Amino acid sequence: MNLPALAAAILFWLLAWAVNEWLVRQRFASHAANNAARFAVPLIFGVTVLVLWEGIVRGFGIPSVLLPAPSMIWQRLVHSLPTLGADFQQTFLKSVLTGYALGCGLGFLVAILIDRSPFLQKGLLPLGNFVSALPVIGVAPIMVMWFGFDWQSKVAVVVIMTFFPMLVNTVSGLAAASHMERDLMRTYAASWWQTLTRLRLPAAWPFIFNALKINSTLALIGAIVAEFFGTPIVGMGFRISTEVGRMNVDMVWAEIAVAAVAGSAFYGLVALAERAVTFWHPSIRSGRG
Amino acid sequence: MHKQSLLRDKLLPICTVVAFLIAVWYVAAVFLNAPFERDTAARAGTEIAFSDLVRNTMAQERPVLPAPHQVVAEIWDTTANKAITSKRSLVYHAWITLSATLLGFGIGAALGILLAVGIVHNRAMDRSLMPWVIASQTIPILAIAPMIIVVLNAIGIAGLLPKALISTYLSFFPVVVGMVKGLRSPEAIQLDLMHTYNASQAQTFWKLRWPSSMPYLFTSLKVAVAISLVGAIVGELPTGAVAGLGARLLAGSYYGQTVQIWAALFMAAALAAVLVMIVGAAHTAVLKRMGAKP
Numbered sequence: 138m139n140l141p142a143l144a145a146a147i148l149f150w151l152l153a154w155a156v157n158e159w160l161v162r163q164r165f166a167s168h169a170a171n172n173a174a175r176f177a178v179p180l181i182f183g184v185t186v187l188v189l190w191e192g193i194v195r196g197f198g199i200p201s202v203l204l205p206a207p208s209m210i211w212q213r214l215v216h217s218l219p220t221l222g223a224d225f226q227q228t229f230l231k232s233v234l235t236g237y238a239l240g241c242g243l244g245f246l247v248a249i250l251i252d253r254s255p256f257l258q259k260g261l262l263p264l265g266n267f268v269s270a271l272p273v274i275g276v277a278p279i280m281v282m283w284f285g286f287d288w289q290s291k292v293a294v295v296v297i298m299t300f301f302p303m304l305v306n307t308v309s310g311l312a313a314a315s316h317m318e319r320d321l322m323r324t325y326a327a328s329w330w331q332t333l334t335r336l337r338l339p340a341a342w343p344f345i346f347n348a349l350k351i352n353s354t355l356a357l358i359g360a361i362v363a364e365f366f367g368t369p370i371v372g373m374g375f376r377i378s379t380e381v382g383r384m385n386v387d388m389v390w391a392e393i394a395v396a397a398v399a400g401s402a403f404y405g406l407v408a409l410a411e412r413a414v415t416f417w418h419p420s421i422r423s424g425r426g
Numbered sequence: 427m428h429k430q431s432l433l434r435d436k437l438l439p440i441c442t443v444v445a446f447l448i449a450v451w452y453v454a455a456v457f458l459n460a461p462f463e464r465d466t467a468a469r470a471g472t473e474i475a476f477s478d479l480v481r482n483t484m485a486q487e488r489p490v491l492p493a494p495h496q497v498v499a500e501i502w503d504t505t506a507n508k509a510i511t512s513k514r515s516l517v518y519h520a521w522i523t524l525s526a527t528l529l530g531f532g533i534g535a536a537l538g539i540l541l542a543v544g545i546v547h548n549r550a551m552d553r554s555l556m557p558w559v560i561a562s563q564t565i566p567i568l569a570i571a572p573m574i575i576v577v578l579n580a581i582g583i584a585g586l587l588p589k590a591l592i593s594t595y596l597s598f599f600p601v602v603v604g605m606v607k608g609l610r611s612p613e614a615i616q617l618d619l620m621h622t623y624n625a626s627q628a629q630t631f632w633k634l635r636w637p638s639s640m641p642y643l644f645t646s647l648k649v650a651v652a653i654s655l656v657g658a659i660v661g662e663l664p665t666g667a668v669a670g671l672g673a674r675l676l677a678g679s680y681y682g683q684t685v686q687i688w689a690a691l692f693m694a695a696a697l698a699a700v701l702v703m704i705v706g707a708a709h710t711a712v713l714k715r716m717g718a719k720p
Contacts, residue, residue, distance in 0.1 A: 154550070161549045175553070182554030203577055260439030270652040271698050272659050275671075275691045278679030283490065357566040365572070365663050366679050377569055381576045389573050397565040 139195050146192020153185040205387040214391040220376070221395050228373040229399050231288040232360040236295025241352055243296065244303025245345070252311055253329070265305040273298050277363040286367050294363040299352040303345075310344025311337050343418050346411040353403045357396065451494055458490040459483035492685045500689040513669070520693050522670040526586055526658040527701070530593020531651050537594065538601025538650075539643075545602070546609040546635070547627070559602050567595060571660045589661035589670075593654035600653065604646025608639025637716060644709035651701045659694060671697075 157178050165171045187207045193199070194206040201209060214221065251257040277294050284290035314337045322332045364374025373392055380388040456479075463482045467474035474482075484493045492500075501516065508515035545552045571592045578588040612634050620630045662672030671694050678687035 157554050158550045161553045178550070178553040179555075179557040183558065203581065256439050257443070258439075259435055260441075260443035263436075263440055264443060267699065270648070270702050271695045272652075272656045274656055275659065275675055275687075275694050278675050278687050279684070279691075281679065282682070282684065354563065354566065358568045361566055361569045362660055362663075365660075366676070373569065378572050381572045384576075384580075386573065386577065393569055393573075396569050400565050401561055 139198060142192050143196025146189050146196065149188045149192075150185050153181050153188075157181055202384050202386055205390055209387050210390040210394065213387040214394060217388065217391065221391065223371050224373045224376050224392065225395060225399065227288060227369075227371045228291070228360050228364065229357070232291035232363075232372075233295060233356045233403075235288075236292040236360065237299055237352060237356040239292065240296040240299030240356070241303045241349060244300045244348070245307050247300075248304050248307035248311065249333075251308070252333075258308060262305060262308055265301045265308075268301045269305060273301075274359060274362050277359075278366045280363065281367045286369055288372075291360045291363045291368075291372075295356045295359045298355045298359040302351050302355070303348045306344045306348035306351075307341060310341030313337075313344060314340040342411075342415045346407065346415065349407050350404060350411070353407050354400060357400050357403070361396065448494055451491075455489065455491045455493045456480055456483045459486055462486065462490070488682050489684055492688055496685055497688045497692060500685045501692060504689060516674070516689060516693050519670050519674050519690070520697055523655070523658050523662065523672065523694070524697060526589035526661065526670070527593055527651075527655045527697075529586060530590035530595075530657060531597050531654040533590065534594040534597030534654060535601050535647060535650060538598045538646075539605055541598075542602050542605030542609060543631075545606050556606070559599060563599050563603075568592075568657070568660050570595075571657070572663065575661055589658050592661040593657040596657040597650035597654035600646040600649040601643075604642045604649075605639060608642025609635045611642065612638050640712055640716065641709075644705060644712070648702050648705050648709075651705055652698055655694065655698050655701065 160174050160178050160181075163174060165174060190204075191206045191208060194201075194204055205213075247261075251261060274294070276297055277290075280290045280293040280297075284293050311333075318336055318340075319332065322336055327335065361374040361377070364372045365378050368375040373396055376392050377389050380386075380392070460479060460483055463474060463479050463486075483489070484496070486492075489496070504514060504516040508517075510517050510521075512518060541555070545555055574592055575588045578584070578591070616634055616638075617630070620634050625633070658670070659672040659675070662668075662670040663676055671690050674690035675687055678684070678690065
């Protein structure tokens with residue numbers, strides 16, 4: 138037992154809690170201070186979790202095989218940057234981005250293609266909804282058999298995982314424009330194509346971005362889990378499964394930290410693009426205060 | 427407006443698409459399995475007739491893509507023709523996965539609801555936790571699965587609980603996010619009305635917030651149950667393929683038993699469909715009891 142470390146961590150926790158309780162009750166005069174407080178509260182909470190984690194690991198002397206301290210994970214992360222970089226390139230840049238672009242693009246294209254056929258929509262939509270709820274990840278071993286161990290098979294898994302959410306969301310997005318607006322386009326004698334590009338696609342953007350955001354997470358999960366089924370000796374999923382086998386838990390955590398940062402950054406980029414494209418949507422407008 | 431008809435607007439289009447997909451599958455099976463048959467024929471020094479080729483591609487031992495009827499036969503063989511307790515029975519493996527899924531889903535949903543109640547009633551919790559709950563959804567949580575399994579195994583916790591923990595972790599976030607939205611869904615007018623009744627916080631919660639959160643709860647429960655099945659399946663991968671649908675997938679991919687993989691895949695799909703349907707039925711039943719119009 139290392140009591141001082143534990144006591145310090147708990148003290149920090151109580152202090153941070155008090156500061157947060159105080160911060161959320163404040164009404165600052167300036168807009169900037171209010172914004173800063175809004176950011177500070179979750180930040181303090183996050184730091185507290187890390188400090189508490191470190192304190193508990195040190196305080197109770199938990200073996201690093203079970204749960205390494207954050208400082209140890211950071212050490213490991215800094216020291217094995219080349220390995221992590223190679224894994225990141227293999228999994229994220231090759232598998233995830235290619236598969237994401239292909240899957241989302243295909244879903245979007247198919248949605249546009251079946252737009253003129255209500256019959257196909259009625260047939261494909263329930264199926265798409267159904268498939269979205271299935272454990273699609275299970276196709277991973279089949280894809281590894283078909284496309285080999287390298288990143289191509291992971292791309293295939295990611296394409297299948299991202300296709301259906303995109304299809305379903307785009308189809309319902311294209312139906313989002315109201316009858317009044319469509320009638321207005323008719324009175325302008327707008328063609329199907331003009332109605333699509335000027336009215337229905339813009340109205341569909343919120344739905345499409347919803348799918349893009351869901352898919353950004355799904356794509357990363359798909360690529361990592363597909364690597365559990367077979368891969369060359371590089372890649373995040375490969376590293377996680379082998380280092381777990383060698384009980385190098387700190388390396389696993391470092392890899393997870395990289396995956397978390399990559400996933401959040403990917404999601405954040407899509408969310409930023411959403412803000413730029415659908416600036417007119419109520420949920421975004423109110424965000425600017 | 428024309429009346430919606432079940433046959434014309436639902437069954438017919440869906441069946442057409444499904445029939446088309448099955449047809450594509452058969453054609454693909456012939457194409458993908460043909461090279462192997464041609465190889466065998468060439469090695470034997472004979473030419474293979476097209477009709478023989480088609481017939482053979484449908485009945486290979488380890489096809490690249492098994493034909494649908496092979497998969498159906500395998501499912502039938504491993505569910506109906508084997509004792510349920512046998513390790514070769516798909517029902518046995520499905521039950522292992524299902525039990526982990528349900529345990530994890532139960533714990534996850536309960537935890538999620540509790541946390542959502544805390545977030546709605548405490549400002550500090552709301553401000554400090556909510557951003558992290560949302561951020562955590564952007565993180566590929568499934569990557570932790572093998573570590574949780576192996577580490578818990580190392581300290582002597584094996585079997586159902588580690589897998590269920592992964593399911594808990596996955597099913598917990600949709601429930602939190604949905605329930606926070608649901609518990610906040612009563613409008614200011616309704617909250618004010620409760621205020622004029624001098625309702626306590628508990629009364630407001632049980633008579634207004636809780637009932638109005640039900641649609642949100644069940645929507646997120648549907649997502650949660652589907653994702654906790656995924657968690658249970660992935661949780662079975664790193665333990666060295668002992669039992670469960672995930673283990674069937676892994677064993678199938680080790681030994682090239684494609685038919686077995688497809689059978690496990692269809693079993694998992696059926697399981698997911700049944701689970702989502704049960705939650706959907708509960709949703710309708712609850713809404714009906716609350717007097718919602720269909």
